[in-house]
Amino acid sequence: MLVPPQGLPYWRNKLKWLFENVGYKNKEYDSNLDGLIDNSDKVDGYDAGTGANNILVLDSNGLVPLGNIPVLDWSKLQFPGVRQEILQYFDNPKILIATSSMLELLNSAEKAGANTSGISATSKELTIPGGTSTASGNTWVYISFPYNVTKVYYCVRLCSVNAVWVTTEAFAGSDPTVSPGSTGDTEYHISLHIPATAQDFIITKVINGTATILGYESTDLSYNTYYNIEVLISNPDSIIKVWRDGALKFNLTPDTTNLPSFTAFRIRVVDLSTTTAQQGKVTGPIVIIYE
Amino acid sequence: MRLKVRATGKGTEDDPIRPDLSTIPEIANLHKALDKYRKTHKKEITDITFYTVQVINYDEKNEQFEVEIKVNKDALDKLPDEIKSILEKL
Numbered sequence: 001m002l003v004p005p006q007g008l009p010y011w012r013n014k015l016k017w018l019f020e021n022v023g024y025k026n027k028e029y030d031s032n033l034d035g036l037i038d039n040s041d042k043v044d045g046y047d048a049g050t051g052a053n054n055i056l057v058l059d060s061n062g063l064v065p066l067g068n069i070p071v072l073d074w075s076k077l078q079f080p081g082v083r084q085e086i087l088q089y090f091d092n093p094k095i096l097i098a099t100s101s102m103l104e105l106l107n108s109a110e111k112a113g114a115n116t117s118g119i120s121a122t123s124k125e126l127t128i129p130g131g132t133s134t135a136s137g138n139t140w141v142y143i144s145f146p147y148n149v150t151k152v153y154y155c156v157r158l159c160s161v162n163a164v165w166v167t168t169e170a171f172a173g174s175d176p177t178v179s180p181g182s183t184g185d186t187e188y189h190i191s192l193h194i195p196a197t198a199q200d201f202i203i204t205k206v207i208n209g210t211a212t213i214l215g216y217e218s219t220d221l222s223y224n225t226y227y228n229i230e231v232l233i234s235n236p237d238s239i240i241k242v243w244r245d246g247a248l249k250f251n252l253t254p255d256t257t258n259l260p261s262f263t264a265f266r267i268r269v270v271d272l273s274t275t276t277a278q279q280g281k282v283t284g285p286i287v288i289i290y291e
Numbered sequence: 292m293r294l295k296v297r298a299t300g301k302g303t304e305d306d307p308i309r310p311d312l313s314t315i316p317e318i319a320n321l322h323k324a325l326d327k328y329r330k331t332h333k334k335e336i337t338d339i340t341f342y343t344v345q346v347i348n349y350d351e352k353n354e355q356f357e358v359e360i361k362v363n364k365d366a367l368d369k370l371p372d373e374i375k376s377i378l379e380k381l
Contacts, residue, residue, distance in 0.1 A: 165304070181304060198325050198341060204307055211307035213300075215345040220329070220337050249343055270304065 008033070081287040083243070086153045089234045093151075093289045096143055096265065100284030102126035106141065112177040113139035113268070118277075126282040130163050130271025140169075140268035142176040148261035149290040151237075155230040156267070159281040160194045160223055165270035166280035167191040170233055176264035181209040186259060187266070188214075190231050190242055192280075194223055201227075203242055203250050207258045214240075215250045226283055235260060262290075292381070293347060298354040310346065310356035318360075321377045328374060339366050341378060 031038050041047070048055045050065050059065050077087060081098060097108055106121040114137025118129040131137030152170050160166045167189040178184040191202050201217040221227065230243040235256045242250040265288050271278035299311040312318045321341065328336060340363040348357040362381045370378065 197329075198322060204304075206304075210302035211300075211304050212302065212349060213307050213309040213346065215343065217343050218341040219339060220325075220333070222337055247340075249340075250345055252345060272305075 079289075081155065081285045082153065082289065083155070083230055083232075086232045086241075086289075089232065089237050089239070090151060090153075090289065090291050093153075093291050096145060096288035096290055098285070098287045100286075102282060102284060105282070105284075105286055109141040109143050110176075111139070111141055113137060113179075114271075115139045124283060126267075127161075128267065128269040128280050128282070130269040130278045130280070131273070132271075133277040134274060136272050136274055138180050138268055138270050140266045142171065142264045142266040143288070144176060144264040145262060145290055148263055150235040150261050151233065151291040152262050152265070152288070153230070153232045153290075154265060154286070154288040155228065156286045157226045157228050157283045158192055158267070159226045159283070160192050160269075161279040161281055162223055162276065163269045163278040163280045164195055164272045165191050165193055165268075167266075167268045167270070168229055168231065169266040169268060170231065170259075170262045171264040171266050172259040172262050174263060176266060180206075180268070180270075181211075183208045185209045187262075188231075188233065188240070188254075188259065189268075190229060192221060192227060194221055201244055201249060203240075203252070205255060205259070207255075214252055215242075217244065217249050226281075233262070293357065293359050295355055295357050298349070298356055308349075310344065310358045312344065312358075312360075317377060317381045321374065321381070324374050324377055328371060332371070336370070336374070339363075339369060341366065341374075342381060 030036065043055050046053060046055045048057050050057055050068055056068060078084060079087060097105065099105060101123045102121040102125055103123050106126055111119055114131045115129045116139060120127050128139055128141065130139055156168060158166055158168065169187045169189040171187040173184045173186040175184055186207050189204050189206065193200050193202050198218045198220050199216045200219055200221040203214045205212050205214050228245050232241045233254060235254050238253055240252040240254050241248060267282055269280035296310045296312060296314060298308055300306045300308040302308045342360055342362045345359045346356055347359055360381065362378055367375050367378060
């Protein structure tokens with residue numbers, strides 16, 4: 001009888017050969033002979049812990065340790081109805097309104113101007129007359145921010161039925177009911193001005209009623225057509241961006257001296273006719289974010 | 292292109308303070324051509340951006356604007372020759 005030679009190397013190799021070639025299912029193996037079976041304290045070869053390549057261990061409260069939670073990157077998030085790139089300008093954005101129901105918009109907004117009783121809404125459209133069929137005038141709806149804000153983003157779809165101006169406004173005065181052109185009327189307005197000849201999309205700065213154009217798009221737009229308007233104003237980032245129908249039209253520097261913060265968002269219709277009721281319309285989605 | 296132009300307007304909503312581009316021959320010619328073309332081919336030039344104007348600076352004391360005019364070169368191929376040729380000079 002062949003007596004196998006004694007010694008650990010022989011038996012180790014023998015066992016290894018049996019495991020690998022005879023089909024032994026028992027994989028427990030102490031490769032370094034330290035008395036501990038290989039991988040007995042690991043899961044699939046990974047140690048428990050909170051470091052790199054560890055199987056995560058919860059803290060004493062049963063929670064994921066804060067250091068193991070990734071920091072949220074707003075620019076990587078999607079927010080329904082919002083241009084993704086603008087989120088990078090917000091640290092803690094809040095929603096003033098986000099809806100596609102114009103009934104909800106009208107219910108959330110206040111009214112001011114010449115013909116507030118003429119404002120009406122369906123779930124699809126909000127209609128604002130500027131004046132009446134016999135008188136010119138301005139009429140608007142507005143939603144106040146809960147406090148003065150330095151960053152605003154809004155998107156809205158705007159249409160001039162037959163009005164001279166239909167404007168969206170980041171209002172910076174203290175009283176959003178103040179009449180256009182008077183002291184306290186301070187804002188940026190981004191407007192459809194359809195009667196103009198190839199100057200139909202305009203951004204204007206108004207300080208105490210004095211209007212100064214900041215830019216315009218030389219284009220001919222149409223009545224009874226909805227245009228998607230998006231505006232980002234961030235005073236801390238020193239940026240104003242305006243898109244129409246998805247294309248960036250203006251990229252400006254804000255006047256943080258005269259318009260340091262904003263108090264309300266307004267949609268206003270201007271009627272210059274004394275023989276026709278001029279109207280503007282709004283449809284969704286409308287989203288207003290602030291900080 | 293960037294250039295300095297004088298300001299016009301009284302500051303009302305109907306007559307805002309604005310850069311007076313009518314003194315730039317190419318702009319004046321473009322709008323004349325557009326007015327003429329619009330009478331017969333309005334649809335063909337609706338919702339086309341010809342150029343954009345942005346105010347870089349407004350010198351209130353000297354009533355002068357510094358503006359940046361950007362021609363929309365993507366629109367050139369959509370335009371009739373008489374307008375395209377003017378826009379290309381801007």
